[in-house]
Amino acid sequence: xxxxxRSKIIQTALLLFEEKGYHGVSINEIVTEAGTSKGGxxxxxxxxxxxxxxIHDIFxxxxxxxxxxxxxSYESPLxxxxxxxxxxxxxxxxxxxxxTVFYQEAKYLHPKYDEIIRKKRDEFRQIIYDVVKAGxxxxxxxxxxxxxxxxxxxxxxxxxxxxxxxxxxxxxxSQIADIFTDFILHAVxxxxxxxxxxxxxxxxxxxxxxxxxx
Amino acid sequence: xxxxxRSKIIQTALLLFEEKGYHGVSINEIVTEAGTSKGGxxxxxxxxxxxxxxIHDIFxxxxxxxxxxxxxSYESPLxxxxxxxxxxxxxxxxxxxxxTVFYQEAKYLHPKYDEIIRKKRDEFRQIIYDVVKAGxxxxxxxxxxxxxxxxxxxxxxxxxxxxxxxxxxxxxxSQIADIFTDFILHAVxxxxxxxxxxxxxxxxxxxxxxxxxx
Amino acid sequence: xxxxxRSKIIQTALLLFEEKGYHGVSINEIVTEAGTSKGGxxxxxxxxxxxxxxIHDIFxxxxxxxxxxxxxSYESPLxxxxxxxxxxxxxxxxxxxxxTVFYQEAKYLHPKYDEIIRKKRDEFRQIIYDVVKAGxxxxxxxxxxxxxxxxxxxxxxxxxxxxxxxxxxxxxxSQIADIFTDFILHAVxxxxxxxxxxxxxxxxxxxxxxxxxx
Amino acid sequence: xxxxxRSKIIQTALLLFEEKGYHGVSINEIVTEAGTSKGGxxxxxxxxxxxxxxIHDIFxxxxxxxxxxxxxSYESPLxxxxxxxxxxxxxxxxxxxxxTVFYQEAKYLHPKYDEIIRKKRDEFRQIIYDVVKAGxxxxxxxxxxxxxxxxxxxxxxxxxxxxxxxxxxxxxxSQIADIFTDFILHAVxxxxxxxxxxxxxxxxxxxxxxxxxx
DNA sequence: GATGAATGAGTATTCATTCAT
DNA sequence: AATGAATGAATACTCATTCAT
Numbered sequence: 078x079x080x081x082x083r084s085k086i087i088q089t090a091l092l093l094f095e096e097k098g099y100h101g102v103s104i105n106e107i108v109t110e111a112g113t114s115k116g117g118x119x120x121x122x123x124x125x126x127x128x129x130x131x132i133h134d135i136f137x138x139x140x141x142x143x144x145x146x147x148x149x150s151y152e153s154p155l156x157x158x159x160x161x162x163x164x165x166x167x168x169x170x171x172x173x174x175x176x177t178v179f180y181q182e183a184k185y186l187h188p189k190y191d192e193i194i195r196k197k198r199d200e201f202r203q204i205i206y207d208v209v210k211a212g213x214x215x216x217x218x219x220x221x222x223x224x225x226x227x228x229x230x231x232x233x234x235x236x237x238x239x240x241x242x243x244x245x246x247x248x249x250x251s252q253i254a255d256i257f258t259d260f261i262l263h264a265v266x267x268x269x270x271x272x273x274x275x276x277x278x279x280x281x282x283x284x285x286x287x288x289x290x291x
Numbered sequence: 292x293x294x295x296x297r298s299k300i301i302q303t304a305l306l307l308f309e310e311k312g313y314h315g316v317s318i319n320e321i322v323t324e325a326g327t328s329k330g331g332x333x334x335x336x337x338x339x340x341x342x343x344x345x346i347h348d349i350f351x352x353x354x355x356x357x358x359x360x361x362x363x364s365y366e367s368p369l370x371x372x373x374x375x376x377x378x379x380x381x382x383x384x385x386x387x388x389x390x391t392v393f394y395q396e397a398k399y400l401h402p403k404y405d406e407i408i409r410k411k412r413d414e415f416r417q418i419i420y421d422v423v424k425a426g427x428x429x430x431x432x433x434x435x436x437x438x439x440x441x442x443x444x445x446x447x448x449x450x451x452x453x454x455x456x457x458x459x460x461x462x463x464x465s466q467i468a469d470i471f472t473d474f475i476l477h478a479v480x481x482x483x484x485x486x487x488x489x490x491x492x493x494x495x496x497x498x499x500x501x502x503x504x505x
Numbered sequence: 506x507x508x509x510x511r512s513k514i515i516q517t518a519l520l521l522f523e524e525k526g527y528h529g530v531s532i533n534e535i536v537t538e539a540g541t542s543k544g545g546x547x548x549x550x551x552x553x554x555x556x557x558x559x560i561h562d563i564f565x566x567x568x569x570x571x572x573x574x575x576x577x578s579y580e581s582p583l584x585x586x587x588x589x590x591x592x593x594x595x596x597x598x599x600x601x602x603x604x605t606v607f608y609q610e611a612k613y614l615h616p617k618y619d620e621i622i623r624k625k626r627d628e629f630r631q632i633i634y635d636v637v638k639a640g641x642x643x644x645x646x647x648x649x650x651x652x653x654x655x656x657x658x659x660x661x662x663x664x665x666x667x668x669x670x671x672x673x674x675x676x677x678x679s680q681i682a683d684i685f686t687d688f689i690l691h692a693v694x695x696x697x698x699x700x701x702x703x704x705x706x707x708x709x710x711x712x713x714x715x716x717x718x719x
Numbered sequence: 720x721x722x723x724x725r726s727k728i729i730q731t732a733l734l735l736f737e738e739k740g741y742h743g744v745s746i747n748e749i750v751t752e753a754g755t756s757k758g759g760x761x762x763x764x765x766x767x768x769x770x771x772x773x774i775h776d777i778f779x780x781x782x783x784x785x786x787x788x789x790x791x792s793y794e795s796p797l798x799x800x801x802x803x804x805x806x807x808x809x810x811x812x813x814x815x816x817x818x819t820v821f822y823q824e825a826k827y828l829h830p831k832y833d834e835i836i837r838k839k840r841d842e843f844r845q846i847i848y849d850v851v852k853a854g855x856x857x858x859x860x861x862x863x864x865x866x867x868x869x870x871x872x873x874x875x876x877x878x879x880x881x882x883x884x885x886x887x888x889x890x891x892x893s894q895i896a897d898i899f900t901d902f903i904l905h906a907v908x909x910x911x912x913x914x915x916x917x918x919x920x921x922x923x924x925x926x927x928x929x930x931x932x933x
Numbered sequence: 934g935a936t937g938a939a940t941g942a943g944t945a946t947t948c949a950t951t952c953a954t
Numbered sequence: 955a956a957t958g959a960a961t962g963a964a965t966a967c968t969c970a971t972t973c974a975t
């Protein structure tokens with residue numbers, strides 16, 4: 078298959094970058110590990126920069142799709158927020174190496190790639206923003222909420238997962254998602270919406286958890 | 292004073308690292324900007340690695356002291372947590388460049404330095420852990436809380452501030468700290484402790500906000 | 506026709522080499538521009554070296570034929586020299602790209618090709634040498650002439666044309682040829698042969714000027 | 720001396736470039752031959768491009784100075800032209816390697832350097848142009864002369880010297896200069912100025928022939 | 934004949950570090 | 955203490971050439 082070598086290079090680079098950082102890994106190291114040659118690498122990527130971009134793009138594109146789907150699948154902001162968090166946390170199980178590289182090395186993205194990625198990142202943030210805003214306007218979420226800052230708090234706590242999540246750790250990603258959901262809902266919901274029956278009812282396993290079976 | 296040049300180098304490096312990343316800045320650039328020479332640099336630092344370590348250490352040492360002081364200054368976990376968050380968030384105002392380097396470049400710390408820093412990082416986490424644990428045990432915090440994960444959520448949301456905080460932004464660091472405190476306390480406190488009178492009373496400006504008068 | 510692609514490659518390479526130099530053009534660029542593939546290239550040429558050689562050879566072979574023909578067409582050295590200069594200058598109109606590559610890149614010819622080309626270059630020089638020598642011996646040219654050096658002077662002034670000739674320039678190639686002829690004849694002829702009637706009579710347009718009609 | 724290594728590098732590169740061409744010589748080869756290191760090279764030159772420029776500049780600057788001095792030293796265009804040719808030809812004795820590189824590799828000069836060099840080249844041509852023009856206007860040179868083209872003829876025949884001149888050859892540079900002068904003067908002077916007594920009188924050895932004693 | 938994926942030796946350049954002064 | 959010339963290992967990237975299809 079035409080894509081074979083390309084995929085192999087991405088996978089190899091991903092793991093190496095995760096372990097040693099983008100600057101800690103040379104092209105030579107990547108191609109040796111991937112079982113190809115420098116020429117092979119440059120046949121598929123125009124530069125090391127581009128490889129970094131591709132890694133960023135794979136993940137952010139996926140994350141946006143998931144978040145949109147989660148939002149679309151429910152009607153009330155409460156449920157939407159739940160679904161988005163569950164989905165978002167779940168992405169870390171599948172794409173932890175991508176995310177690690179994404180957050181650790183974003184600074185070194187070439188400007189031309191950075192712009193593309195920045196737009197997608199903004200798009201992702203906007204999805205969460207809209208849901209929190211709607212929840213506040215509908216009267217389900219507390220009226221004191223500063224939406225901008227709350228969105229950054231949510232993004233921060235979830236994003237940080239890449240620093241500590243371990244597939245073989247004590248808690249599964251699903252449990253972590255539930256704990257985070259519980260934490261966030263307590264932080265944003267009005268007291269009257271806080272009885273378990275309301276919000277725990279939709280804790281179905283979302284699609285992408287089962288997607289990774291490979 | 293002997294320390295003068297050393298400080299100048301650290302400050303210069305800090306700002307350059309924040310802007311372009313550790314790998315995007317050469318020793319030459321640092322010494323030129325700092326108005327010294329390569330010899331001057333190596334007189335004060337044994338390597339670029341060491342400089343990176345020093346920057347990490349300055350901040351983490353400071354952050355631990357602050358957190359300990361905050362915890363020591365109050366008796367109830369509720370108040371301690373409030374004070375720690377307020378203190379921790381405030382650190383980003385003063386040490387944003389350090390924090391950016393700390394989170395962005397930790398991966399490139401030489402192992403021998405990494406071990407030292409890792410220990411201090413664990414120490415810092417432990418302080419928060421102890422407070423949340425105590426709050427739960429005392430019955431002020433919700434019993435369902437998974438302390439480990441909640442601590443990581445809190446750390447994540449606060450740490451993430453380095454990615455978006457802007458001294459000239461819409462919200463002051465003090466306002467951000469209040470919003471975060473409100474968010475976290477809603478997330479962890481039992482409903483009965485959630486009346487404003489309880490927890491808003493201690494929103495004193497902590498020491499370090501005034502420390503930076505420079 | 507088998508030769509089609511080969512010619513296409515030569516023409517394309519010629520123009521690219523003229524513009525950017527042999528080292529400034531990659532095989533990839535040539536084949537892309539020529540609308541073929543690397544395989545297509547190597548089917549027709551054993552190496553980039555060979556392509557360079559072929560370009561050299563096309564021109565030098567042509568130039569020798571022309572010079573011989575010019576010499577054969579007249580009997581007196583005076584007329585022969587005139588005809589050769591006219592012919593030689595004219596070559597620059599048709600083969601400027603070849604000549605540019607010839608003079609600019611000869612140094613990079615592979616030794617095995619270089620030897621062949623060098624021989625032809627010597628052959629060409631010999632033709633002019635013989636004519637000047639004959640002119641001197643016949644008593645038409647000045648007796649003080651150092652034939653060796655004069656030949657190099659003539660070759661130099663004509664060869665240099667590749668550096669400045671422009672098809673769309675102020676002077677046509679035919680005018681340039683006349684000016685050069687006038688210049689050289691004044692330099693070599695004895696005073697008594699210098700009346701216009703003698704040497705301007707043969708300024709027929711030589712064959713190759715009309716050859717390029719395309 | 721501060722300039723020692725720099726000069727050594729230039730000299731070494733010059734000879735290597737002359738022999739194998741700019742593209743045929745790697746930085747590695749230069750520094751090995753010059754007895755230094757890559758770092759040493761890049762301490763003195765910002766790039767291989769810059770080295771090429773420096774080589775160009777050394778020669779063209781020198782040639783312009785010489786031509787100006789030659790022109791300034793005489794009053795009549797006839798004598799000026801003689802002096803300039805003598806001086807110009809002499810430059811090839813001293814700077815043959817520079818000139819070889821200059822004419823062979825000019826195409827690869829980085830645009831920013833090319834502009835500087837091109838200006839100096841134009842300045843040089845202008846000096847010769849002015850003298851031929853003046854000679855024509857004063858009535859010493861033939862009125863039929865097309866000054867533009869004649870200047871290119873003169874430049875061409877002299878420049879071409881770099882292709883064949885050999886310090887150990889049959890003719891000394893001074894002899895060559897005389898032969899060229901004789902050739903050119905016959906080509907441009909009116910018949911009445913062509914008696915030897917007029918123009919051979921100033922064939923003093925010009926300054927720069929003795930300058931190179933080092 | 935033609936393709937283009939793959940090769941790998943070779944290139945210019947960078948940069949942390951050393952050390953004579 | 956401080957300088958900055960010199961080092962050389964390491965790096966990203968190029969490109970003529972090969973070869974299975």
